[in-house]
Amino acid sequence: MLKKLAALAIAASLGGIAHADELQAIKAKGVLVVGVKADYPPFGYLNPNGQIVGIEPSLAANVAQRLGVKLQLVPVVGANRLQFLEQGKIDLLIATMSDTPEREKVVDIVHPDYYASGYNLMVAKTVDVKSWSELKGVPVCAIQASFYNKEVEQKYGAELVAFTGVAEALTALRQGRCDAFLYDDTAIEGKLSDPQWADYDMPLQTQDAKPWGLAVKQGEPAFAAFMSDTIKDWDKTGYIQTLEQQYHVRPSAFAAQMHKQFAGS
C-alpha cells in the first residue's frame, strides 16, 4: 500500500516536471505571458493607467492575436529577464535583448532578429568630441548590465559610472557627474526628440549595431518556428516600420533592410 502511494506521488510530481508542447499549452490555457521592459520608452514603458505600452508590447499583442489567446504582460529588467524565461514565469521574451552567443546558451533566441541597435553617446552640444578615441579617462554614465559597457571601458578607456535606471543616469548627466551618456542609439534618439534635451546631441558614429532577438525557452521547436514565421511576416508587411512611425522612432536601416529582404517572399 505504501509502495503504491509512493509510486503515485513520484508519478504525480514527475507529471508536473514533464510538460506538453509550449505552443499547445498556451493555446490550451488561453493566455500568452510575455516579458517586456517597462522602463525603456518607446519600446516598453508605463502609461498613467499603469499599463505597459510601447513597440514591444504592441508586438506581443500581435503575437497573442495570431494565437487567438489573451495577452498578459510581465515587466522585466536586464538582470532577471533570462531567469524569468528559464523558470517558465513567461512564455515569450521581447525585451530589447541583444542577440549574443552567451545568451543563446541559456535561452532559445528566435531568428531572424526583429530589430537592431548599436550603442552611442549622448553628449552636450557644448562638448566637442569627434571620435571615440577621445574618451580616455572621461567619466561616462551608463546603465548597469548593458553588454557593451565592458567593451567601451576596455577599448576606449572611458571611466564608466553605471546606474540601475535611465532616470538616475540622466540626472547624473545633468548634474555633471559624467560628461556623456552611453546607451542604445534608438533610446538616445527617443530622448533627443524631447525638448528638455534640446541642448544635447549624438555626434559620434553608432558602434557595433547588434540585432535584437526575442526568445523562447530552450527545447520548444514548435513555438520557435511559429515565432520565426511571425517575425518574417512582420518584416514582409512592414509592421515594424509602422510601429516605428507610431512611436516616433527614427526609421532604422535594419528594419528597412529586413522589409526589403522579406517583401518579395
Next chain:
Amino acid sequence: MIGAIAAWFSHLNDTTGINFTIFYDPFDASRFLQGFWLTLALSGVTILGSVAVGVIGAWGQGSPFMSLRAIVRVYVELFRNTPPLVQIYFFYFGLSALLPAGHNAFGMRQPLIGGFAWACVSLILFAGSFNVEIFRSGIEAIPVATTEAAESLGYTRLQTYRYIVLPLALRICLPALTNNLVNLVKTTTLAYAIAVPEMLYVSNQIWSESENVPEMMVVLFVIYIALVGVLVAAMHSWERALRVPGLGR
C-alpha cells in the same frame, strides 16, 4: 602560482561550465579586487563614523536643552523610519544638486562631492540613528542607583556620561551594537545604486557580461560572510575583554 590557479579555473570553465572569470580573466580580476578594497573602505569609514554619531547623539538626548533634544529626536526618527536606498538617492541626486559645484575640463558643471563620499555620509547618518537608539536603551538599562551615586560624588553630567554611564551602557548594549554594525557592513552594498564600484556593483557587471550569476553569488557570499565573521569575532573578543562580573550572565 597565480598562473596555475588561473589555468585551473579556466580549465574548470571549459570542462564543467562553472565559470569563475575573476580568477582567470585579468580585467575582471583587477576590478573585482578594487571592488573588494572599496567595500572594505566603505565599511571601515561608516563603522567608525556611525559609532561616533551614536555616542554624541545619545549624549545629546539627555541634554537639558529642549532644542538639542528635539534636533536629535527628529534626526533619529527621520533616518530610522525611511529606507536607506531612498536616502542614498536623496543625498546623491537631490542634495548634491543644491550644493555649489566646480567645473571640469570641458567647462561643464561638476559636483565637488563624489559617490563614495555621499555613500559614506548617507550610511553614517543611517546607521548612526540606530546607534543612538541602541546607546539610549543601554543607558536606560543602567540601574538608577549607579547614576545617583555618581551625582552624589559630584560628577557633572558630562563626567558621569564619560566615566560611568558610557562604559556601562557599552557593555550592556554590545550585542545589539554588534548586530547593527554587521547590518551596516551588509548595507554598504546599497552604494552600488549610486555607481560606487564596490563588490556588488563589480559583480553585477561581471555576471551580466559572462552570464555566471551563481558563481559570482557564491564568491560574494563567501567574502561577505568572512568579512562579517572577522567583525563579529573582533566584537566578541572586545565583549569578553570588557566583561564585568555580575553584569549579565
Next chain:
Amino acid sequence: MSRLMPVILHNRAPAPAITLRAWHGLALGGLVLLSGAAADAATGAAANTGVFMTLARWTPLLLEGFALNILISCLAMAIGTALGIALGLGLISLFAPLRHASWAVMQFFRNAPWLVLLFFMILLLPYHLHIGPLAFALPDWLKAVIGLALPVMANVAEILRGGVQAMPAGQWEAGASLGFTRAQQLWLIILPQAFRQMLPPWMNLYAILTTSTTLASIVGVNDVVTRAGQVLAAEGGRTDLLAPIYGYVLLMFFIYTYPVAWGTRRLEQRVRVRR
C-alpha cells in the same frame, strides 16, 4: 540651596524624550510638497505639468507598490520571528551539538548581505512548487518574503540570546535554589523578564525590515521604488521630478513606520522594570 538645585535636578531621571506628534509628519509632508512647488517655480514649469499634479496623477500606482512593500514586511517578520525563536532556543541550549549547529545557521544568515540572499532565493526557488498532486505558483514577491525572512530569523535568534544573557545571574541562581529545572527557569522566570529587554531590538528589526523591502526592487519585484523608476521613465526622465518623487516615497515609509516606532516606545515605557 538654589545653587544646588540645578545639580540635583538635572542628574535625576533622564530628560523626557521629545515625542513626535502626528502633526510633525504632516509638517514633513508639507515640506516635501513645498520643495516640489519650489522645484516647479525654479524650472519655470513651462513645458512640463507641475510636480504636484504629476505626483498626484501617479499616486495610486505608487501606493499599490507601497502596499506590496508592507505585505512583504509583515509576512517576512511573522515567518522570521517564528523560525527565529526556535533557532534562539537552540542557541542557548545546554546540549552542545544543538548549540553549535544553531550557531552555525545563525552566523550564516546573519553574515550574508540581504541583497545577496534575495538574489539567491529568486534564482534558486522554482517558479512552481509541487507537493504531490498539488501545484501552486511561487510569485517573485513571495520569494522575496522568504529571502527576507531568513536574515530576520537569524537576528531574532540573536536578540533572544542577547536578552537572556542580559538577565542578572541572580535570577538563574534564585530559580535554581528554589528547585526549578532549567526549562522551568527559562520559561517561567528568565524569558518573561527578558521579553521586555528583547522588545525594543525586535521592533527595531521590524523598522529595518520594512525599509529593507525596497531591496526587492533590485531583484525585479514591482514595489514602490521600481514603480518610482518607471514613473520617472514615463515622464521622460525629468530631472526636476527626481527629488520630489523620492521624497514622496520617503514620506510614505515615514508615515507607516513612525507610528510603529512610537507604539514601541509606549510599550517599552509601560513594561519597563526599574531596578
